[in-house]
Amino acid sequence: MPRMSEAEKRKSHKRILEKAAQLFRERGVEAPSVSDVMQAAGLTHGGFYRHFKSKDDLVVSAFRLAVDDVLADMEAAVTEEERAAARADYIDTYLSMCHVDNRGNGCPLAALAGELSRGSPDAKAEGLHAVERVSEHLREGTDAGQGIALLALMLGTVTLARLAEREETVQTVLDAGHTGADLIRSAWPETAKEVDAKSV
Amino acid sequence: MPRMSEAEKRKSHKRILEKAAQLFRERGVEAPSVSDVMQAAGLTHGGFYRHFKSKDDLVVSAFRLAVDDVLADMEAAVTEEERAAARADYIDTYLSMCHVDNRGNGCPLAALAGELSRGSPDAKAEGLHAVERVSEHLREGTDAGQGIALLALMLGTVTLARLAEREETVQTVLDAGHTGADLIRSAWPETAKEVDAKSV
DNA sequence: ACTTATAGATGATGATTGTAATCTTAAAAT
DNA sequence: ATTTTAAGATTACAATCATCATCTATAAGT
Numbered sequence: 001m002p003r004m005s006e007a008e009k010r011k012s013h014k015r016i017l018e019k020a021a022q023l024f025r026e027r028g029v030e031a032p033s034v035s036d037v038m039q040a041a042g043l044t045h046g047g048f049y050r051h052f053k054s055k056d057d058l059v060v061s062a063f064r065l066a067v068d069d070v071l072a073d074m075e076a077a078v079t080e081e082e083r084a085a086a087r088a089d090y091i092d093t094y095l096s097m098c099h100v101d102n103r104g105n106g107c108p109l110a111a112l113a114g115e116l117s118r119g120s121p122d123a124k125a126e127g128l129h130a131v132e133r134v135s136e137h138l139r140e141g142t143d144a145g146q147g148i149a150l151l152a153l154m155l156g157t158v159t160l161a162r163l164a165e166r167e168e169t170v171q172t173v174l175d176a177g178h179t180g181a182d183l184i185r186s187a188w189p190e191t192a193k194e195v196d197a198k199s200v
Numbered sequence: 201m202p203r204m205s206e207a208e209k210r211k212s213h214k215r216i217l218e219k220a221a222q223l224f225r226e227r228g229v230e231a232p233s234v235s236d237v238m239q240a241a242g243l244t245h246g247g248f249y250r251h252f253k254s255k256d257d258l259v260v261s262a263f264r265l266a267v268d269d270v271l272a273d274m275e276a277a278v279t280e281e282e283r284a285a286a287r288a289d290y291i292d293t294y295l296s297m298c299h300v301d302n303r304g305n306g307c308p309l310a311a312l313a314g315e316l317s318r319g320s321p322d323a324k325a326e327g328l329h330a331v332e333r334v335s336e337h338l339r340e341g342t343d344a345g346q347g348i349a350l351l352a353l354m355l356g357t358v359t360l361a362r363l364a365e366r367e368e369t370v371q372t373v374l375d376a377g378h379t380g381a382d383l384i385r386s387a388w389p390e391t392a393k394e395v396d397a398k399s400v
Numbered sequence: 401a402c403t404t405a406t407a408g409a410t411g412a413t414g415a416t417t418g419t420a421a422t423c424t425t426a427a428a429a430t
Numbered sequence: 431a432t433t434t435t436a437a438g439a440t441t442a443c444a445a446t447c448a449t450c451a452t453c454t455a456t457a458a459g460t
């Protein structure tokens with residue numbers, strides 16, 4: 001059958017990355033084999049090394065694609081209103097039941113941060129870069145700490161919620177996360193002007 | 201050489217569990233093989249199944265031991281003052297540089313929650329049980345939500361911090377987590393009586 | 401004292417893995 | 431038109447894994 005045209009190779013490359021981004025988020029970076037990913041992309045494992053230097057290379061590239069994907073809406077927003085709306089939507093979607101049991105399209109940090117931090121230096125660096133990108137979008141005019149704390153709370157909430165089996169329990173965890181997120185967003189020292197004014 | 205006495209078997213069992221609890225937290229539950237764990241315990245792989253039904257059984261048991269271990273101080277506290285002190289110490293130790301680069305003795309949820317949630321039903325259940333235990337100790341008289349949100353924030357903070365290589369960056373993440381934790385602890389609706397009183 | 405049960409060592413098994421070599425064929429380059 | 435290049439398929443390989451079978455020698459039960 002081979003060989004395919006240049007354009008078809010690019011399509012294959014994209015398909016491999018997309019399927020990998022989904023499979024890794026669903027089952028972790030160890031469980032899906034190179035063969036699994038290639039099969040999901042409609043190929044056999046033989047051609048893999050025409051596209052990626054190693055499995056670790058695929059992991060890093062697929063993770064980056066996943067981050068691009070989940071940040072697309074926030075990065076497309078241009079006006080301050082649009083960005084505020086996209087931010088609010090991101091947080092609500094993040095702390096939702098749908099996100100909890102839809103790992104394959106969810107936050108790549110919630111799915112893989114733990115594994116990346118034990119992975120290659122490249123993987124760790126890509127993970128840290130994702131933290132910077134996401135938290136930068138999340139902060140609301142104050143120092144970077146707010147974005148990081150908010151991301152940490154949200155990531156932790158979803159991680160804990162995914163341990164629960166009963167839907168009721170999942171919702172309890174999500175509600176706690178939501179309350180915590182509101183606290184961080186409204187009461188962050190440098191933001192909450194009213195609170196500061198009162199306490200002076 | 202074999203066979204060992206009953207007392208020695210119990211010692212072996214304990215040693216296997218302790219080493220497993222450390223290795224799994226350090227490198228995840230997949231990376232260390234049964235043979236690795238047994239070697240760390242000073243044994244060969246052959247005797248493993250005299251102690252555990254399967255590797256998954258070991259994972260679940262070792263995780264539970266790790267939770268027992270990190271909660272020991274808080275569970276030993278009897279008076280309310282002791283419990284408050286143990287709680288404060290737990291939070292400070294949790295959000296410390298030492299915890300970030302000492303996975304093997306750190307919070308088993310921060311190390312393994314992501315993997316457990318993709319694991320066997322038994323593993324998930326054990327993970328959820330740990331969430332209940334830890335968050336119960338963390339809450340300060342209010343509803344369970346505070347404990348869960350606080351745990352989520354702390355777990356998320358350490359998870360993100362472990363992606364960073366530079367010590368300075370780690371500290372930035374930890375500082376953000378600390379500020380967020382103070383917010384959740386002091387401003388949780390049902391706790392902050394003064395705030396409630398003011399707003400009525 | 402004698403038998404039995406068993407902790408741990410040794411070695412095997414079958415499956416899976418990441419990676420590499422080789423082959424086929426059609427797309428690029430000349 | 432001819433040559434060269436390379437995408438993807440097939441097959442191979444060396445390593446690793448969880449689990450099991452077997453062996454040993456000693457502790458526990460009688």
